Amino acid sequence: MPQKIAIMGLGKIALDQHVPSILANEDFELAAIVSGRLATVNDLPSFRTQEALYEAMPDVTAIAICTPPAGRFETTRTALLAGRDVLIEKPPAATLGEIAELAEIAEAERRVFFTTWHSRFNPGVEEARRLLAGRRLAKLRVDWREDVRRWHPGQAWIWEPGGFGVFDPGINALSIVTEIAPEPLFVAAARLDVPANRQTPIGVEMTFSTPDPVAGADLTAIFDWRQEGEQSWTITAETTEGTVLRLTEGGARLSVNGEETVAEASREYPRIYAMFARLLDARESHVDVRPLRLVADAFMVGDRRQVEAFEE
Numbered sequence: 526m527p528q529k530i531a532i533m534g535l536g537k538i539a540l541d542q543h544v545p546s547i548l549a550n551e552d553f554e555l556a557a558i559v560s561g562r563l564a565t566v567n568d569l570p571s572f573r574t575q576e577a578l579y580e581a582m583p584d585v586t587a588i589a590i591c592t593p594p595a596g597r598f599e600t601t602r603t604a605l606l607a608g609r610d611v612l613i614e615k616p617p618a619a620t621l622g623e624i625a626e627l628a629e630i631a632e633a634e635r636r637v638f639f640t641t642w643h644s645r646f647n648p649g650v651e652e653a654r655r656l657l658a659g660r661r662l663a664k665l666r667v668d669w670r671e672d673v674r675r676w677h678p679g680q681a682w683i684w685e686p687g688g689f690g691v692f693d694p695g696i697n698a699l700s701i702v703t704e705i706a707p708e709p710l711f712v713a714a715a716r717l718d719v720p721a722n723r724q725t726p727i728g729v730e731m732t733f734s735t736p737d738p739v740a741g742a743d744l745t746a747i748f749d750w751r752q753e754g755e756q757s758w759t760i761t762a763e764t765t766e767g768t769v770l771r772l773t774e775g776g777a778r779l780s781v782n783g784e785e786t787v788a789e790a791s792r793e794y795p796r797i798y799a800m801f802a803r804l805l806d807a808r809e810s811h812v813d814v815r816p817l818r819l820v821a822d823a824f825m826v827g828d829r830r831q832v833e834a835f836e837e
């Protein structure tokens with residue numbers, strides 16, 4: 526029997542990815558929408574609140590939460606305490622304290638809780654992880670440069686406290702890096718460029734360290750939302766033996782020493798729902814806070830530099 530699932534927050538990512546991925550997965554039946562505007566798709570019943578949904582449709586046992594990160598704590602907590610299994614969009618919460626509490630609630634309530642990091646589901650990422658396992662990193666260079674006007678039109682929340690700014694896409698890179706790096710990474714230093722009229726950064730540079738650093742290792746990330754023209758979502762990693770891995774298009778393609786070894790169409794969200802089905806079957810949660818911790822640490826140790834005001 527397919528699991529009846531509802532989507533909460535029918536915004537860009539819900540419409541672009543969650544709706545079609547659920548509809549294409551026979552383990553799920555998209556049964557309802559929770560939307561502050563009572564928006565819907567396919568004439569599905571739409572409810573303004575989760576509580577109204579659960580009262581009207583108690584057989585909807587799972588929910589995919591696709592609202593912005595600020596406020597996600599309350600919605601996720603409500604869903605878990607109402608006995609629902611929960612999948613949430615990245616980033617899993619606005620703070621580390623919130624996600625720790627949510628993980629504890631899920632465990633206490635015996636609910637399946639899945640904090641998704643969609644970029645990890647790209648085909649090159651698993652292969653990169655396999656190739657780097659047991660090696661040491663001499664160089665890491667993350668280049669995540671995109672045009673905020675093109676990818677986040679009208680999204681006021683990304684500039685508000687808890688909205689992450691350029692860390693909203695940057696955390697995708699960090700989710701890949703934490704998945705493929707053969708050793709834990711810490712934030713050694715960071716610089717946050719914050720527009721004069723905004724609360725969150727438009728550009729970030731980060732330097733990483735490892736518990737037992739390789740002499741001369743150079744591990745850095747650049748996230749920039751001011752990139753016009755060609756966009757780039759690239760991670761280059763070089764091992765101490767000189768092997769160079771290059772993930773491009775956000776992890777869809779991988780080349781090793783200049784030769785392309787993976788080039789597949791990205792199927793991030795169908796793979797996310799396949800994993801959710803497996804987790805539900807096993808009654809297991811999957812909660813990983815490492816990408817969020819790197820962002821939090823960058824805010825803690827980073828220099829803040831005021832830059833030109835941003836007008837959309």
Ligand code: NAP
Nearest residue numbers: 534535536537538539560561562591592593594614615616
């Ligand atoms: P969005 O287009 O702004 O949609 C978010 C939806 O959440 C809104 O349409 C609204 O839906 C609901 N909502 C509830 N409280 C809200 C509030 N205070 N402000 C704004 N919307 C609120 O955002 P999105 O791009 O889909 O992003 C949602 C989440 O998915 C974020 O965590 C983001 O990082 C993640 N994500 C986005 C993308 C992408 O390409 N856009 C990719 C991957 C992941 P209702 O009116 O229906 O309630």
